[in-house]
Amino acid sequence: MEPQLPTIKNVFVNETDDDDRPALSSHALAALKEFLEEQRQSPANHETAENGEGTLEPESEVDLVTEDWRLSQFWYDPETARTLSQEVLSLCSHSNCEVACIACPTLYAYLKKIDPNISVQLLEYDKRFEQYGSDFTFYDYNQPKDLPLELKHTYQVVIADPPYLSKECLEKVT
Numbered sequence: 001m002e003p004q005l006p007t008i009k010n011v012f013v014n015e016t017d018d019d020d021r022p023a024l025s026s027h028a029l030a031a032l033k034e035f036l037e038e039q040r041q042s043p044a045n046h047e048t049a050e051n052g053e054g055t056l057e058p059e060s061e062v063d064l065v066t067e068d069w070r071l072s073q074f075w076y077d078p079e080t081a082r083t084l085s086q087e088v089l090s091l092c093s094h095s096n097c098e099v100a101c102i103a104c105p106t107l108y109a110y111l112k113k114i115d116p117n118i119s120v121q122l123l124e125y126d127k128r129f130e131q132y133g134s135d136f137t138f139y140d141y142n143q144p145k146d147l148p149l150e151l152k153h154t155y156q157v158v159i160a161d162p163p164y165l166s167k168e169c170l171e172k173v174t
Contacts, residue, residue: 081110091157102160
Protein backbone atom coordinates (compact mmCIF):
# COMPACT_ATOMS: atom_id res chain seq x y z
CA MET A 1 0.00 0.00 0.00
CA GLU A 2 1.37 3.41 -1.01
CA PRO A 3 1.61 6.11 1.63
CA GLN A 4 -0.96 8.88 1.26
CA LEU A 5 0.18 12.45 1.07
CA PRO A 6 -1.14 14.74 3.77
CA THR A 7 -3.71 17.35 2.84
CA ILE A 8 -2.23 20.81 3.22
CA LYS A 9 -4.43 23.83 3.74
CA ASN A 10 -3.28 27.00 2.02
CA VAL A 11 -2.43 29.22 4.96
CA PHE A 12 -1.73 32.22 2.74
CA VAL A 13 -5.34 32.71 1.65
CA ASN A 14 -8.07 33.60 4.07
CA GLU A 15 -10.81 31.18 3.01
CA THR A 16 -13.51 33.23 4.71
CA ASP A 17 -12.60 36.58 3.15
CA ASP A 18 -14.91 36.91 0.12
CA ASP A 19 -13.57 40.37 -0.78
CA ASP A 20 -10.43 38.91 -2.33
CA ARG A 21 -12.21 36.26 -4.38
CA PRO A 22 -12.36 36.98 -8.10
CA ALA A 23 -15.93 37.24 -9.33
CA LEU A 24 -17.62 37.97 -12.62
CA SER A 25 -20.11 40.77 -12.91
CA SER A 26 -23.68 39.68 -13.58
CA HIS A 27 -23.35 40.96 -17.17
CA ALA A 28 -20.12 38.99 -17.77
CA LEU A 29 -21.62 35.89 -16.17
CA ALA A 30 -24.70 36.13 -18.39
CA ALA A 31 -22.48 36.50 -21.49
CA LEU A 32 -20.40 33.49 -20.43
CA LYS A 33 -23.53 31.39 -19.87
CA GLU A 34 -24.86 32.41 -23.30
CA PHE A 35 -21.54 31.48 -24.95
CA LEU A 36 -21.39 28.12 -23.19
CA GLU A 37 -24.98 27.37 -24.18
CA GLU A 38 -24.15 28.14 -27.83
CA GLN A 39 -21.15 25.82 -27.61
CA ARG A 40 -23.31 23.10 -26.05
CA GLN A 41 -25.74 23.34 -28.96
CA SER A 42 -22.95 23.08 -31.54
CA PRO A 43 -24.89 20.70 -33.83
CA ALA A 44 -26.98 23.76 -34.62
CA ASN A 45 -24.04 25.24 -36.51
CA HIS A 46 -26.09 25.98 -39.58
CA GLU A 47 -26.84 29.61 -40.25
CA THR A 48 -30.41 30.58 -41.00
CA ALA A 49 -32.01 33.55 -42.68
CA GLU A 50 -35.51 34.93 -42.99
CA ASN A 51 -37.24 33.90 -46.20
CA GLY A 52 -39.25 37.10 -46.52
CA GLU A 53 -42.29 35.66 -44.75
CA GLY A 54 -40.76 35.98 -41.30
CA THR A 55 -39.94 32.29 -41.05
CA LEU A 56 -36.46 30.81 -41.06
CA GLU A 57 -35.03 28.50 -43.66
CA PRO A 58 -31.62 26.83 -43.91
CA GLU A 59 -29.19 29.24 -45.53
CA SER A 60 -26.50 26.93 -46.70
CA GLU A 61 -25.78 24.23 -49.16
CA VAL A 62 -22.27 24.85 -47.89
CA ASP A 63 -22.38 24.55 -44.11
CA LEU A 64 -20.77 27.04 -41.77
CA VAL A 65 -19.02 25.93 -38.63
CA THR A 66 -19.48 27.79 -35.37
CA GLU A 67 -17.42 30.97 -35.20
CA ASP A 68 -14.45 30.75 -32.86
CA TRP A 69 -13.65 34.02 -31.10
CA ARG A 70 -10.27 32.57 -30.07
CA LEU A 71 -9.32 32.65 -33.76
CA SER A 72 -10.80 36.14 -34.07
CA GLN A 73 -13.65 34.75 -36.18
CA PHE A 74 -16.87 36.66 -36.49
CA TRP A 75 -19.29 35.68 -39.24
CA TYR A 76 -21.19 38.24 -41.31
CA ASP A 77 -24.86 38.69 -40.67
CA PRO A 78 -27.10 37.50 -43.55
CA GLU A 79 -27.69 41.00 -44.97
CA THR A 80 -23.96 41.79 -45.10
CA ALA A 81 -23.13 38.40 -46.62
CA ARG A 82 -25.81 38.76 -49.32
CA THR A 83 -24.70 42.32 -50.15
CA LEU A 84 -21.04 41.31 -50.46
CA SER A 85 -22.00 38.26 -52.52
CA GLN A 86 -24.01 40.34 -54.96
CA GLU A 87 -21.10 42.77 -55.34
CA VAL A 88 -18.67 39.93 -56.06
CA LEU A 89 -21.08 38.39 -58.57
CA SER A 90 -21.45 41.74 -60.34
CA LEU A 91 -17.64 41.87 -60.68
CA CYS A 92 -17.71 38.37 -62.17
CA SER A 93 -19.57 39.23 -65.32
CA HIS A 94 -17.69 36.68 -67.44
CA SER A 95 -17.88 32.93 -66.98
CA ASN A 96 -14.17 32.34 -66.27
CA CYS A 97 -14.00 34.55 -63.19
CA GLU A 98 -11.94 33.10 -60.34
CA VAL A 99 -12.65 34.38 -56.79
CA ALA A 100 -10.48 34.09 -53.69
CA CYS A 101 -11.98 34.62 -50.23
CA ILE A 102 -9.20 35.24 -47.71
CA ALA A 103 -10.40 34.68 -44.14
CA CYS A 104 -14.06 35.24 -45.00
CA PRO A 105 -15.83 31.87 -44.88
CA THR A 106 -19.29 33.40 -44.59
CA LEU A 107 -18.84 35.10 -47.96
CA TYR A 108 -17.62 31.82 -49.45
CA ALA A 109 -20.74 30.02 -48.19
CA TYR A 110 -23.11 32.67 -49.52
CA LEU A 111 -21.41 32.79 -52.92
CA LYS A 112 -21.81 29.02 -53.21
CA LYS A 113 -25.43 29.27 -52.07
CA ILE A 114 -26.28 31.92 -54.66
CA ASP A 115 -24.25 30.41 -57.49
CA PRO A 116 -23.11 26.81 -56.85
CA ASN A 117 -21.06 26.89 -60.07
CA ILE A 118 -18.93 29.90 -59.13
CA SER A 119 -15.21 29.20 -58.96
CA VAL A 120 -14.27 30.34 -55.45
CA GLN A 121 -11.38 29.37 -53.21
CA LEU A 122 -11.47 29.84 -49.43
CA LEU A 123 -8.06 30.65 -47.96
CA GLU A 124 -8.47 30.19 -44.22
CA TYR A 125 -6.43 29.37 -41.12
CA ASP A 126 -9.14 27.29 -39.46
CA LYS A 127 -8.74 23.72 -40.66
CA ARG A 128 -12.36 22.90 -39.81
CA PHE A 129 -13.09 24.31 -43.27
CA GLU A 130 -11.28 21.38 -44.86
CA GLN A 131 -14.82 20.00 -45.12
CA TYR A 132 -15.11 22.19 -48.25
CA GLY A 133 -12.66 19.91 -50.02
CA SER A 134 -10.62 21.36 -52.86
CA ASP A 135 -12.28 24.77 -52.34
CA PHE A 136 -10.27 25.10 -49.10
CA THR A 137 -6.62 26.12 -48.83
CA PHE A 138 -4.88 26.55 -45.50
CA TYR A 139 -3.73 30.18 -45.16
CA ASP A 140 -1.71 31.81 -42.40
CA TYR A 141 -1.43 35.57 -42.69
CA ASN A 142 1.99 35.32 -41.01
CA GLN A 143 3.17 33.37 -44.08
CA PRO A 144 1.18 35.12 -46.85
CA LYS A 145 3.40 33.93 -49.70
CA ASP A 146 3.28 30.27 -48.69
CA LEU A 147 0.61 29.33 -51.21
CA PRO A 148 0.50 26.50 -53.70
CA LEU A 149 1.97 27.64 -57.02
CA GLU A 150 -1.30 26.96 -58.87
CA LEU A 151 -3.08 29.58 -56.74
CA LYS A 152 -0.64 32.42 -57.41
CA HIS A 153 -1.78 35.05 -59.96
CA THR A 154 -5.00 33.11 -60.58
CA TYR A 155 -7.83 35.26 -59.26
CA GLN A 156 -9.68 38.15 -60.87
CA VAL A 157 -11.48 39.01 -57.61
CA VAL A 158 -9.85 38.78 -54.19
CA ILE A 159 -11.75 39.58 -51.00
CA ALA A 160 -9.85 39.68 -47.72
CA ASP A 161 -11.18 40.07 -44.21
CA PRO A 162 -8.06 39.84 -42.04
CA PRO A 163 -8.52 38.31 -38.60
CA TYR A 164 -7.03 41.32 -36.82
CA LEU A 165 -7.35 45.03 -37.45
CA SER A 166 -3.70 45.81 -37.00
CA LYS A 167 -1.30 47.48 -39.40
CA GLU A 168 0.94 44.40 -39.39
CA CYS A 169 -1.91 42.02 -40.27
CA LEU A 170 -3.33 44.29 -42.97
CA GLU A 171 0.08 44.71 -44.60
CA LYS A 172 0.71 40.97 -44.67
CA VAL A 173 -2.70 40.13 -46.15
CA THR A 174 -2.45 42.77 -48.87
